[in-house]
Amino acid sequence: MKSWRSLSTKTGRTTSTTSAAILLVVLCAVLTLGWAAGCEETGSESTTESVTSSTVEGASQAGDITAFVNEEIKAGSAIIVVRALQPTFQPAMPTQRLSAETPTAPGAGESFYQAYVRVQNTGIKPLRVDPRHFACALGNAVVPVDPTRSGPLPRSLLRNASLDLVLTFAGPAGFEPMLVYEPPWYKGVITVKATTPAESTTTTKSE
Incomplete structure (x- = not known):
């Protein structure tokens, strides 16, 4: 009985550790995706601003x-x-x-x-x-x-x-x-x- 209880305790601890590790991996993945999306939005806004500010409003960009x-x-x-x-x-x-x-x-x-x-x-x-x-x-x-x-x-x-x-x-x-x-x-x-x-x-x- 002692050996069975010991095995059960070890199995429970292993399962808890595995669940915690999986939860940590999922949390890191969510944070990484959110950070990447934020970078893409910031980059697109900067590009738009620089293009807009480099030309005169209503100006011709090409042509005679x-x-x-x-x-x-x-x-x-x-x-x-x-x-x-x-x-x-x-x-x-x-x-x-x-x-x-x-x-x-x-x-x-x-x-x-x-x-x-x-x-x-x-x-x-x-x-x-x-x-x-x-x-x-x-x-x-x-x-x-x-x-x-x-x-x-x-x-x-x-x-x-x-x-x-x-x-x-x-x-x-x-x-x-x-x-x-x-x-x-x-x-x-x-x-x-x-x-x-x-x-x-x-x-x-x-x-």
């Missing part, structure tokens, strides 16, 4: 954009405004030029065209702005900036910083200029016209 002078252009994380775009006989000189060489006079049948542009970065990442990424369409010709009359030097804009550009082009006279902007950080071509359709209609009627 056509706008007019004084119209606010939203492209990616940038806000671009062309404040003036017109032909000129005496172009203004920027404080800091792309080239320190002596400016030359336009050739026969050529004229200067000048644009005043402001670019602002609203994103978290720095935005590179280079005057050489601009060009001017004059009829069938597309001319680059005149580095001796354009500036300032390329610059990386931090969040909410802006840069004012003076862009000068020398090309065939007698055309209405169109500013063309192809920055590497935007997948598309941004074109800015000097006059709006309403202005063009008014000019035609007055003539």
Whole structure:
């Protein structure tokens, strides 16, 4: 009888120990699954916030954009405004030029065209702005900036910083200029016209 009681006691203790071990394993598994789910939710929220804050609300993320002078252009994380775009006989000189060489006079049948542009970065990442990424369409010709009359030097804009550009082009006279902007950080071509359709209609009627 003593041996039977001893065996029964040992069996009871073994069963209790096994049950406790199984309960501990199940509890650990539940805690692990809950922790993993919490990590996934936190990660997805962080990703969503970073994507949202890196672009301007209502901005175009890709594709060609056509706008007019004084119209606010939203492209990616940038806000671009062309404040003036017109032909000129005496172009203004920027404080800091792309080239320190002596400016030359336009050739026969050529004229200067000048644009005043402001670019602002609203994103978290720095935005590179280079005057050489601009060009001017004059009829069938597309001319680059005149580095001796354009500036300032390329610059990386931090969040909410802006840069004012003076862009000068020398090309065939007698055309209405169109500013063309192809920055590497935007997948598309941004074109800015000097006059709006309403202005063009008014000019035609007055003539």
